[in-house]
Amino acid sequence: MMKRIYPRTGDLQTVYLNAVVRDPSIEIGDYTIYNDFVNDPCDFERNNVLYHYPIHHERLVIGKFCSIACGAKFLFNCANHSLRSLSTYTFPLFYEEWGLNHTDVASAWDDKGDIVIGNDVWIGFEAVVMAGVHIGDGAIIGARAVVTKDVPPYTIVGGVPAREIRKRFDTDTIECLLRLRWWDWPIEKIRENIPHILNGDAENISSSNICKDL
Incomplete structure (x- = not known):
């Protein structure tokens, strides 16, 4: 954090x-x-x-x-609001007014x-x-x-x-980036690769073979 x-x-x-x-x-x-x-x-x-x-x-x-x-x-x-009901009015939410069970409040909306x-x-x-x-x-x-x-x-x-x-990006580049997951790298490794990230240089990022093997 x-x-x-x-x-x-x-x-x-x-x-x-x-x-x-x-x-x-x-x-x-x-x-x-x-x-x-x-x-x-x-x-x-x-x-x-x-x-x-x-x-x-x-x-x-x-x-x-x-x-x-x-x-x-x-x-x-x-x-x-629940689309299963005949009405969009949230009756279960106002259980006191309508004499309903308070444990059914969540039925007022779709999850x-x-x-x-x-x-x-x-x-x-x-x-x-x-x-x-x-x-x-x-x-x-x-x-x-x-x-x-x-x-x-x-x-x-x-x-x-x-x-x-x-x-x-094209399909190969997207696949490369999803495999790289650069955001999970140690901060120093990210820092070293910022020039490649900023320049859109997926093939040479971190001198990795991940993208070159696609």
């Missing part, structure tokens, strides 16, 4: 997320950042992780080296599961990720996209609902 909150001296708009998140059901990888120029980025849990109530025991999992832009939201299952974000994912300005969505490593979520379905690794999506725009 990151020990310091702010990656840059004098920049109070950008934080290392796992330095400010306290909820144990929210798991954030090292070096993942959140930028907010409207609200205090330290309030990410309250302002950006919505309808995430303890009654449902669901998780938000975000990998390492992700970049999350201002206003991105993660909407959990308690925001849903789509956890939200799981891979590593090195960029989530754009005011994008919304819905309950149950899994986003693969290296994906990019466009500004104000509403993500209702899983996103494959290294895929760019955008729109409402979000749809695939294109792959970031």
Whole structure:
């Protein structure tokens, strides 16, 4: 876990997320950042992780080296209304009013599961990720996209609902990167390979044979 909150001296708009998140059901990888120029980025849990109530025991999992832009939201299952019911009204939630069993509160909504974000994912300005969505490593979520379905690794999506725009790289390069998993390397090894990472030089990264063997 990151020990310091702010990656840059004098920049109070950008934080290392796992330095400010306290909820144990929210798991954030090292070096993942959140930028907010409207609200205090330290309030990410309250302002950006919505309808995430303890009654449902669901998780938000975000990998390492992700970049999350201002206003991105993660909407959990308690925001849903059950589509199995003849009515979208949440009767079980107001059990006292309607004389219902309080243990059936969770039947007021459909359960789509956890939200799981891979590593090195960029989530754009005011994008919304819905309950149950899994986003693969290296994906990019466009500004104000509403993500209702899983996103494959290294895929760019955008729109409402979000749809695939294109792959970031060719199939061989994507396979190479998924095998390399550079984000799991020791920090010094990552530091040594930053020139290759920045230049898009997958074949020579870390002088590895992983990509050359594909």
